[in-house]
Amino acid sequence: MxxxxxxxxxxxxxxxxxxxxxxxxxxxxxxxxxxxxxxxxxxxxxxxxxNNEVAREVPVAIVDLSHSHTSREFTRMIDASPDTRVALRCNSLDEARQRIGRGDAYGVVYFPEDFQTKLNRMEQTHVGVYCDMSIMLAYKAIFQTCVAIQGELNSRIQVKLSGNYTERENEITTRPLDFQEVPIFNNxxxxxxxxxxxxxxxxxxxxxxxxxxxxxxxxxxxxxxxxxxxxxxxxxxxxxxxxxxxxxxxxxxxxxxxxxxxxxxxxxxxxxxxxxxxxxxxxxxxxxxxxxxxxxxxxxxxxxxxxxxxxxxxxxxxxxxxxxxxxxxxxxxxxxxxxxxxxxxxxxxxxxxxxxxxxxxxxxxxxxxxxxxxxxxxxxxxxxxxxxxxxxxxxxxxxxxxxxxxxxxxxxxx
Known part of the structure; x- marks a missing residue:
């Protein structure tokens, strides 16, 4: 051939x-x-x-032992956030843990009894945030929301104690080094x-x-x-x-x-x-x-x-x-x-x-x-x-x- x-x-x-x-x-x-x-x-x-891309309205349980103005304001801001909502109000962490185990919520925000007392004494106070780590998107939504609210309330306290007279002074007090967060690639x-x-x-x-x-x-x-x-x-x-x-x-x-x-x-x-x-x-x-x-x-x-x-x-x-x-x-x-x-x-x-x-x-x-x-x-x-x-x-x-x-x-x- x-x-x-x-x-x-x-x-x-x-x-x-x-x-x-x-x-x-x-x-x-x-x-x-x-x-x-x-x-x-x-x-x-x-x-x-x-297709929804991000988790919205993640249910959160609130354990408020302080019953103060600041804790209630913190709770309202959590509920107003697009990422979280207040689904439960519990009397103790054990009760909140049980409700999370049943799937009623994915995280707990805990306010201790001395929360407002320490603020009035000009002492540092704490807010406990407990999240279900089995779902990372739910953890991200709860934690980032609480961090943002904490920063906002801290800024208000700083402005109140600074004795400034203008908005510009307030901006410098709360944010002396300004930054802008721009997510690249995945905007x-x-x-x-x-x-x-x-x-x-x-x-x-x-x-x-x-x-x-x-x-x-x-x-x-x-x-x-x-x-x-x-x-x-x-x-x-x-x-x-x-x-x-x-x-x-x-x-x-x-x-x-x-x-x-x-x-x-x-x-x-x-x-x-x-x-x-x-x-x-x-x-x-x-x-x-x-x-x-x-x-x-x-x-x-x-x-x-x-x-x-x-x-x-x-x-x-x-x-x-x-x-x-x-x-x-x-x-x-x-x-x-x-x-x-x-x-x-x-x-x-x-x-x-x-x-x-x-x-x-x-x-x-x-x-x-x-x-x-x-x-x-x-x-x-x-x-x-x-x-x-x-x-x-x-x-x-x-x-x-x-x-x-x-x-x-x-x-x-x-």
Whole structure:
């Protein structure tokens, strides 16, 4: 055969494998759910849950043993805040603790008996704030509200004792060094803008792992010999098998990535500073690395259900190791090294900086190069594990044929 004929044969076989893989995806309900339905529906549910961005009207229990003018004013300001509301008035901390245990409130503001007495004596007094730390957003709302009210009441006391005559003197007394708090990047200080971009990138990797792994388990179950690759003349080259399967998954996830990274932030008005050209250039190595990574791990799937045990429990861990929900500088060196094995680590870091902080592809060159390196490494690994499985299958078939022949050849007569 000429070189051109060989090339066309390889291309024809690759396209055939790609078409067969697409047919298998859309015929298998389980694979279809993980590769299409979950990426379409799960981001909408997750984004809708956190669409309010911040916690409002968090219920607070008040334990006021002072019964003074200042404590009542403090309580009114808590109730007037947009983040908190006074839901309970208890007679002791034990009663308030029990009500929190039943879920009636998420925090307690405690005024001791000598609260007003110490103020009248010009002594420092205290307000106790106890919060349920199981929900960080509720803790943040209660604590920040109490800190703001405490600062306001302290300023009023300073003005009252200063003996100033003008508003300007009062401003200097209460705030000699003025500052203005400007939240950069996440200007709404919302949880959705903070966590959703990283989750969207992680969904791409995890659903690919689930879908490709389940497809591999299905292929083994349907094959009489339990082989990963079907016995067919078109599947006669490792390179065309790997690229044919990868092309099928890439065709699906180009659409899924456009939906996840462009449409979902648009639907819920999340911050999106990345341009389409930059997004396309950054997404290509991420998708390829996730696909080859999934194909490499898929050889471990003996049955369809195995993939659930491997992938589902790791999602939260991977999100933490990416440096989005926990500072990257505070992650131990060992876990930093472990995180480099997963495409989601560099994909989340780069996408969050480009999407939420306005970084360019040059600014995330480290993550961009790392994704291309992972693409090459996992392509080689996928090629080798498929080659090993094909060689193992051929060896097993050869031995079965030899045993079959030995049983069918008639024995020579003496």
């Amino acid at each position: 000429t070189t051109m004929n060989k090339f066309f044969n390889i291309l024809r076989d690759t396209c055939y494998i790609c078409l067969q893989e697409l047919k298998n995806v859309f015929r298998d309900q389980g694979v279809l759910i993980f590769l299409v339905v979950v990426p379409l529906a799960y981001p909408l549910l997750y984004s809708w849950i956190y 709404t200080a919302g949880y959705g803008n903070f966590i959703i971009p990283g989750v969207l990138m992680l969904i791409i990797q995890q659903t690919l792992l689930l879908g490709v792994g389940m497809a591999a388990g299905t292929a083994r179950e349907k094959n009489n010999y339990g082989f990963l690759v079907p016995i067919h003349r078109r599947y006669r080259g490792v390179m065309r098998i790997v690229w044919g399967k990868a092309m099928a998954y890439l065709m699906i996830y180009v659409v899924m990535a456009a939906y996840l990274l462009c449409a979902v932030p648009y639907f819920f008005n999340f911050i999106s500073l990345i341009t389409l050209s930059q997004l396309a250039l950054f997404s290509l190595p991420y998708l390829l690395s996730c696909i080859f990574f999934s194909m490499t791990l898929s050889v471990m799937m003996r049955y369809r259900e195995n993939v659930m045990l491997l992938v589902v429990f790791s999602s939260v861990m991977l999100l933490f190791m990416s440096g989005v929900s926990w500072p990257q500088s505070n992650i131990p060196a060992f876990w930093q090294g472990v995180s480099w094995l997963f495409p989601s680590t560099f994909g989340i870091r780069g996408f969050v900086r480009m999407n939420s902080m306005g970084a360019t592809l040059t600014d995330v060159s480290t993550e961009y190069r790392a994704l291309w390196i992972q693409t090459v490494v996992y392509f080689v690994l996928a090629h080798e594990v498929y080659r090993f499985n094909i060689a193992k299958a051929r060896h097993a078939i050869h031995h079965r044929l030899l045993r079959l022949r030995s049983k069918t050849v008639p024995s020579s007569e003496g």
